Amino acid sequence: MDDPGKVSGSGESQRTYPGHRETDIALRDGSTVHVRPVRPADEDALFEFLSGLSSESRVFRFFSGGADLRAAARLMADVDYGGRYGLVATRDEGRLVGQGAYLESTPGRAEVAFTIADEMQGRGLGTILLAHLAEVAEEHDIDVFEAEVMAENHKMIEVFRESGLPVEMRADYGAIRVELPTSLSAMAVQSFEERDRLAALASVRRFLEPRSVAVVGASRRRGTVGGELFHNMLDAGFDGVVYPVNPGAEVVQSVRAYPSVASLPDAVDVAVIAVPAADVVDAAKECAASGVPALVVISSGFAEVGPEGAELQKRLLAVCRGAGMRLIGPNCLGILNTGGEARLNATFAPRMPPAGNVGFATQSGALGLALIDLATERALGVSSFASIGNRADVTANDLLEYWESDDRTEVALLYIESFSDPRRFSRLARRMGRRLPIVAVKSGRSTAGQRGTASHTGALLSASDVTVDALFEQSGVIRTDSLAELLDVASLLANQPLPTGPRVGIVTNAGGPGIMCADACEAAGLEVPPLPEAVQESLRSALAPEASLANPVDLIATATAEHYRRAIAELAACEEIDALVVIFIRPLLTRAEDVAESIRAAIAELPREIPVQTVFMSAEDHRAMAHRTGTPTHLYPEDAARALGRVMRHVRWRAKPAEDPARFPESRDGEAAGVIAAALADGRGWLRMDEIATLLDCHGIAVPAWRRVPDADGAAAAAAELGGSVALKAEGPEIIHKSELGAVRLGLADAGQVARAAGEMDERLADAGAGRESFLVQRMVEDGVELIVGVVGDDVFGPVLACGAGGTTAELLKDVAVRVCPLTRTDAREMVHRLAVFPLLEGYRGAEGADLGALEELILRVSAMVECHDEIAELDLNPVLARPDGTVAVDARIRVEAGPPPRPWPSTWKLGDSLPA
16 A cells, blocks of 8 residues: 555655645535545546546536546646645545646646536535645745636636635637636635635534434433433424434334434434444444434543543544534533524533523533523523533534624623634634624633743743733633633623723612722722712712712612612713612611612613613522522622623723734745745754844844854954944853853943953853854944843744843743734734833833834734744744834844644634644
8 A cells, every 4th residue: 555645756756745734624514525635546536536527517627528537537646746736525434526736837837627526516615625726836836827617617617706816717719718826815815714604604503403303322211311312302392303313212202213313214404422432433424324414422431531532532523524524522511502493402401591692612511511500590591502522523613603693692601621723713703702792711720831942932921821811802802710700791791781981880788898899890990980969969869868979879778679779770870980780788678679679670761771780798689689680690799890890891802993913015024934944954943143133134123233253353353343332142052041151241342351251251151061153243232121022832822922021030020911923003002001111111200212113013023924934933032122213122032943834724724623733
């Protein structure tokens, strides 16, 4: 058997099989195919594929119904993965359903052609193959694709038009000549993102809006997973057909049972599998053979239990991929939908939550049970729910795509344990967050893992999850610290209008809780302003003489339900108040039920929309009143303040204009890539100063004038040439943090000082066992605020950029702001303004301020540079001097590594965010 990693061939054209380009794709209808580069060994399979085409498809592909299909298959399989490149799409354990290829005709130009199986046409496969081929062609300096299409072949013409690429067409003797660039335009990006959205939407819709469901492993015994699953399907009022599949029973819970999926009288949209893990793969194969498009695997015993389970999960996913099925799970609680037309409960949870406008997704089945229970207790209505378990396929990202298009869902709640495609998540959140708020609990705040880095930036970012915080903040996601807070925020978003500002009015019948609430509001970034005199005067006429009217408004312990109604009405009408928190502690006379009804009545009569939260500071009252007031109800005032503070931060994010990441078209990306490639070819990770200077200059980042010299005499001569005050630095692979080894001397005034400093430096480095390769002499830049701008490449998040107080104390001060690349101009501005040293940048105690615009541009140029060059693993610009006349990167270190193959573009080509690259 041929080695799949090698290509048979001769001469210089022989190349290694590009396995990193294998990927799974979701099509327009939600089904999947596997796409991979063609191999020479595929000739027979290609011949069989071409032979199975309809006569019309063969004519369209070869301009003749009598083409030599064997010769065509041989040509398609003859690839060198450079000038001759092909792709195939497969299903059903390797059956070919699509093919695309390009063949370089002249330097920079290539002929491109596609063949799609008749049953797969119209699903977007041709456009996807075109995009993949365009990316590969561009890497091999092919700038233009050409194609000849029969005038009657409208489907293929539409493939080119749908690509989003600027297509030129002209008629030519019964055919149409097509010409298009291989560089993917902004329109193409948008086209593929829209295609990805539609594919995810179609996939999830199959799960949450089915017409028929099979429960594989349905049990007659209540109290078992299979028994509760089937009972819940019947009890929820599902409007379709539910089939119990159980080979050991003729009847399950009064419904005729079937021994297998193959024996069902009709096709089903979803199969819910609840059998022992060892039997799941066989059950999935049976579903695949029966044409089931979607599986929910409840069973545990997969990747969560260790290597053997991970292998079993891999086999399960392979079955799904081969058949184009989508998969939720394994190891999950299931799915539910409270919609009237698609009411579905395919979980084993003990109760169905009330219908509402909140979508839930969780990786933990146990926490899913808790969320459903708590949501029911708090009267928090759910639109749909999915426990995605090990997320072998469908992920929270897919559910977000569905909820964005679901009119019933107005808030999305996520419990996330780990990310695999945070970039897609970030794009989704930024796009949809202005209409549909996303609230998330991300577990693992304590330690995100130590990164093995040698840079200051790596040390600043290690052992924390600041990267997750940065991602959420950039994307407008509301992060909460607990499930309880998640539900607090969700209740406020789902049941109340958004606050228009941060000013809070507090009504209470006890002074202490009112003060506690005011303190918590201030801590959450809110304001508790004094009430205008006119409002106080109106309250004075309606409340007891002893009431405090400033804000918080203390109605005192003898307050009646009517007092609450009047106070709420007055504060809600006050234009200086943006939100209300109403607190009640049960006194001797006034009943909580009466107060709750007054609150409900007051809210119904509000003169304007304003968010209202209530606090009933008694466990008994809190549980009872959650359903009575129609408001988010808390046990403690601090909970109401925290929830409102979280929502207000989201409101501020929504108010920002939507921005694209900053781009710098004048950057010399090709020259910079050459510098990196040369260093990697030499086997070096850390770049030399000449390479660093060139790389930075290609991206518009300047460094002070410098010279590299071999010894002390050369250093003295370089100092004389540069003139003025200079810095002396030792260079070598073992010299990472220069100041710690005494490998840097600043402010040397003349050649003599430089020569003496070089000699002393060599002695100290020799004592430390650190080899020196050369000296660097650099013109000094005096004054300015010392900062650090650095990047660490994260395996999950990609490049993570930090900006903070710099110099030798960077790791000690840890005054740093973090963002996930790529950055917008607003991101850069917020990073700078958030630093504790920002007053120094503005100009402290009469000093002239730094050029903030230049500093922000430097940050943006670094972001654009690392986005362009995946090979940059670590980068430190430290110190960066921010001065009134601009910003200068005084010292720089950059490490590159070959790492994994390039990320597919756009990442939306990939199916799900849990698959390996």
